[in-house]
Amino acid sequence: xxxxxxxxxxxxxxFRDALFxxxxxxxxxxxxxxxxxxxxxxxxxxxxxxxxxLSARVLSPLLSDExxxxxxQTICEGAFFFSPALKRLExxxxxxxxxxGPSAAFKDFGASFLATAMSWFLKNENKRSIILxxxxxxxxxxxxQAFYEKPNIDVVILYPEGxxxxxxxxxxxxxxKNIHALEIRGSFDDCQRLVKEAxxxxxxxxxxxTSANSINLGRLLPQSLYYIWAFxxxxxxxxxxxxxxxxSGNFGNLxxxxxxxxxxLPVHRFIAATNLNDVVPEYLRTKRYLPRPSIATYSxxxxxxxxxxxxxxxxxxxxSPDLMSSLIxxxxxxxxxxxxxxxxxxxxxxxxxxxxxAVGLKACQDFKKNWNDEDGTYVVLATAHPAKFLxxxxxxxxxxxxxxxxxxxxxxxxxxxxxxxxxxEALTGFLLNLG
Ligand SMILES: *Cc1c(COP(=O)(O)O)cnc(C)c1O
Numbered sequence: 001x002x003x004x005x006x007x008x009x010x011x012x013x014x015f016r017d018a019l020f021x022x023x024x025x026x027x028x029x030x031x032x033x034x035x036x037x038x039x040x041x042x043x044x045x046x047x048x049x050x051x052x053x054l055s056a057r058v059l060s061p062l063l064s065d066e067x068x069x070x071x072x073q074t075i076c077e078g079a080f081f082f083s084p085a086l087k088r089l090e091x092x093x094x095x096x097x098x099x100x101g102p103s104a105a106f107k108d109f110g111a112s113f114l115a116t117a118m119s120w121f122l123k124n125e126n127k128r129s130i131i132l133x134x135x136x137x138x139x140x141x142x143x144x145q146a147f148y149e150k151p152n153i154d155v156v157i158l159y160p161e162g163x164x165x166x167x168x169x170x171x172x173x174x175x176x177k178n179i180h181a182l183e184i185r186g187s188f189d190d191c192q193r194l195v196k197e198a199x200x201x202x203x204x205x206x207x208x209x210t211s212a213n214s215i216n217l218g219r220l221l222p223q224s225l226y227y228i229w230a231f232x233x234x235x236x237x238x239x240x241x242x243x244x245x246x247x248s249g250n251f252g253n254l255x256x257x258x259x260x261x262x263x264x265l266p267v268h269r270f271i272a273a274t275n276l277n278d279v280v281p282e283y284l285r286t287k288r289y290l291p292r293p294s295i296a297t298y299s300x301x302x303x304x305x306x307x308x309x310x311x312x313x314x315x316x317x318x319x320s321p322d323l324m325s326s327l328i329x330x331x332x333x334x335x336x337x338x339x340x341x342x343x344x345x346x347x348x349x350x351x352x353x354x355x356x357x358a359v360g361l362k363a364c365q366d367f368k369k370n371w372n373d374e375d376g377t378y379v380v381l382a383t384a385h386p387a388k389f390l391x392x393x394x395x396x397x398x399x400x401x402x403x404x405x406x407x408x409x410x411x412x413x414x415x416x417x418x419x420x421x422x423x424x425e426a427l428t429g430f431l432l433n434l435g
Contacts, residue, residue: 110219
């Protein structure tokens, strides 16, 4: 698959190179250059196909110019040992559960595919790599779990001492082996600064350092797959329009859905659901994009004031807010409506949702009211397991949802981390010792 920077299509590179470079040299984000028509495939694939097999079938026409069919199958089988699930809440209202992976959030799909694909390329090329990344909590655990025991790769994760939740710290620090957790005596900003400095450092220039952050095309591409999977599950029963509601922060999830649509998926509309960090809803309303510092909300994985994937969306819609509006409606949801929706969903359906998913469901209800579209089939993406946000769940419903097995088991394992002062000298020493 040829890919190029959002800022210029002059220099196309293969997907493999986009994977290892992360950011394009001109500072833009990698996007697919060609268009694909997968309509026939979307209509012909058997709904009973396991998710990994379906994924390989969808990715084959995209990646066949640089990988064999067998390689694509091997990577998909390795990455997707977990699947999405579709739950019906009522007639024409579904929740797409994306939290059955190792870190119990949808980021597992992107991280696991990226890790498996990188490891496959490195092994093939007889090379190794060191993934260096900073986390404020949640994204790091998906990355750590994804790269755990992957051949030819070490992962170094920096996190701020005392500033991640106890569960998040356990998820980062109890794996061991090729996952190295560095507890930094400082803030998340210190962690990010150190990672940046390490990438620029001459003393570290000989190390095969790579990033695995959320703008990587290798994390975005696999997120298209569960939109396609959901359509195929619903295909026979769809009588009217299909509408996806997507809880959004950096807009990677939504952008991936828009790619699936570009390749022919019959989606009538996407609902971009944000919390009070509403620069995108504001953009669609006023046609002005005004990034600003984020504000803290209960759906904290979506507290983003300058969404990194906005640049990809702009590229798709040729910088036209009107074109974007023809496919995407956006709604912003406040904290009290978030709690209320969690409560009503528990009381009405006996079903727990996390605060991010609640934002998606509330935006879906707002959309129905505004557009008077009662006939569509609505699918709300559930981005995290409700037990990951125990305090919010308890506030909303008065009870605590049960932790999934994958999270429970790490609570009893011992923490393994290295405490470091927030300076490049200390990090350099650690990295040079990795060998
Ligand atoms: C990251 C995250 C989101 C936001 O996804 P984007 O792709 O950044 O828009 C929503 N919910 C949860 C639980 C997340 O971790």
